[in-house]
Amino acid sequence: MRRVPSVAVTVVVVVAVAAGSVFVAREHLAGFIFRETTSTGSESLFLDARDVAELETFTVVHKTVFPHDFFMEETHFYALLDRVRRADAPAREVLTPDELDHFQAVSLSQRLGLATGPGQPGYVVVTTTLRYGYDLSRLEEQIRSRIDQTAADGSIESAITIPPAHLLSQETEDLSREDYPYSPVYLDAEGWQAVATFVSARLLRGDPDEETISQATATGIELLETLTTRRFEVRGPETD
Amino acid sequence: MNIRRWFWAILILVLLASATVGTVGLRDTWRRVDHRRLEAARAHVQRVQTLVTTRYRYRDVVFFDHRTRVLGIPAGQQEILFSVEMEVTAGIDLSHGVEITPDREDRRRVFVTLPAPEVLRVVTDESSIRQYLVLERFGRLDWLDISEEIQVAKTRNRRDAVDRGILSRAQAHTRAVVGNLLRAVGYDSVEIRFRPAAEELRG
Numbered sequence: 001m002r003r004v005p006s007v008a009v010t011v012v013v014v015v016a017v018a019a020g021s022v023f024v025a026r027e028h029l030a031g032f033i034f035r036e037t038t039s040t041g042s043e044s045l046f047l048d049a050r051d052v053a054e055l056e057t058f059t060v061v062h063k064t065v066f067p068h069d070f071f072m073e074e075t076h077f078y079a080l081l082d083r084v085r086r087a088d089a090p091a092r093e094v095l096t097p098d099e100l101d102h103f104q105a106v107s108l109s110q111r112l113g114l115a116t117g118p119g120q121p122g123y124v125v126v127t128t129t130l131r132y133g134y135d136l137s138r139l140e141e142q143i144r145s146r147i148d149q150t151a152a153d154g155s156i157e158s159a160i161t162i163p164p165a166h167l168l169s170q171e172t173e174d175l176s177r178e179d180y181p182y183s184p185v186y187l188d189a190e191g192w193q194a195v196a197t198f199v200s201a202r203l204l205r206g207d208p209d210e211e212t213i214s215q216a217t218a219t220g221i222e223l224l225e226t227l228t229t230r231r232f233e234v235r236g237p238e239t240d
Numbered sequence: 241m242n243i244r245r246w247f248w249a250i251l252i253l254v255l256l257a258s259a260t261v262g263t264v265g266l267r268d269t270w271r272r273v274d275h276r277r278l279e280a281a282r283a284h285v286q287r288v289q290t291l292v293t294t295r296y297r298y299r300d301v302v303f304f305d306h307r308t309r310v311l312g313i314p315a316g317q318q319e320i321l322f323s324v325e326m327e328v329t330a331g332i333d334l335s336h337g338v339e340i341t342p343d344r345e346d347r348r349r350v351f352v353t354l355p356a357p358e359v360l361r362v363v364t365d366e367s368s369i370r371q372y373l374v375l376e377r378f379g380r381l382d383w384l385d386i387s388e389e390i391q392v393a394k395t396r397n398r399r400d401a402v403d404r405g406i407l408s409r410a411q412a413h414t415r416a417v418v419g420n421l422l423r424a425v426g427y428d429s430v431e432i433r434f435r436p437a438a439e440e441l442r443g
Binding site for chain 1: 256283284287288289290291292293294295296297298299300301302304305306307308309310311312322324325326331334338340342350358363364366367369371374376379383384387388389390391392393394396397400405406409417418420422423425426439440
């Protein structure tokens with residue numbers, strides 16, 4: 001019978017013991033090789049309470065891909081920069097509104113380390129909600145002053161006219177992993193603030209869409225007719 | 241001579257491989273970005289019927305610290321401390337049903353049934369952000385990680401607002417607003433009641 005060399009037995013035993021040790025201590029080893037720890041915390045302070053009377057009738061939710069939605073085709077940042085330098089005037093006086101958006105979006109992206117040209121990675125999808133409707137306390141005063149006639153017995157047969165709905169509030173949705181299926185957002189608090197402010201300012205610039213105002217006003221008329229028990233015909237501004 | 245040939249052959253192969261990997265990587269990145277761009281949703285519009293009557297404002301100080309160690313040696317740290325204001329908004333959702341019935345015998349009297357007041361939303365005010373400290377060592381902060389702590393703060397503020405009586409305050413102010421509106425259109429007596437909240441119905 002052939003004898004197994006003692007060296008071979010020793011090697012097999014050592015390898016087996018080593019493998020067993022690694023298997024048993026693999027989690028500790030992994031923790032030693034690569035370890036990540038996160039600590040978070042926050043504290044709240046109640047500031048104040050206030051009463052309002054806002055009748056919200058219509059919302060418009062915008063999804064904006066910053067900075068890509070502000071890039072113009074066939075436009076280059078350095079060409080715009082050159083024009084601004086040559087004109088020796090503020091960018092807003094030299095560039096068109098769309099060019100200015102492109103110019104400012106690239107400037108902000110450069111500062112934040114996001115995309116500076118079409119097709120580049122580094123973006124944030126920002127969801128902004130605009131709420132339209134009426135300040136009901138102001139509307140109540142207007143209704144009081146616009147009631148044409150009131151019968152003594154309370155049977156009122158008249159119409160009240162309300163102004164067009166207006167923007168009540170705008171808010172930027174906070175990001176959360178569950179609702180944000182895109183790339184990581186490599187921004188700090190000030191970076192996020194700058195992007196959200198940039199996008200909101202562009203959405204609020206100029207007159208609101210006529211269709212939005214008309215829909216918001218129509219829902220307002222319907223709600224006011226319900227709330228005033230249909231004693232009046234409530235009219236929008238266009239039928240005034 | 242042979243060594244020199246092998247050196248050049250290997251160098252050319254390495255360069256070709258790098259160029260191929262680089263091109264494929266760039267194309268992949270390009271495609272990914274284009275794909276994301278296509279996902280940019282259009283504006284979504286929605287008709288709502290909400291009466292907002294009360295707002296509570298909070299200021300939150302948020303802290304986040306992420307550290308990485310490799311073989312026990314510090315290999316990265318991302319830390320931030322900032323404050324932000326939030327608003328808890330309460331009121332009633334009129335789409336849940338409003339009943340307004342004038343009294344048959346007294347035309348100057350009306351009975352109103354409204355949905356129970358509820359917390360409608362908790363909103364963060366980005367313009368109020370103040371950043372006190374930021375540290376990015378071997379890695380960048382991901383705002384998605386920090387947002388998780390903001391969600392925690394929002395849930396806490398919502399609960400605190402309810403504990404502080406935002407719903408009863410919203411109910412009282414809704415009563416005043418709807419009452420004033422009905423008085424403005426000629427009713428002298430307005431009797432308003434609220435439906436019980438879902439939690440109250442469940443007991």
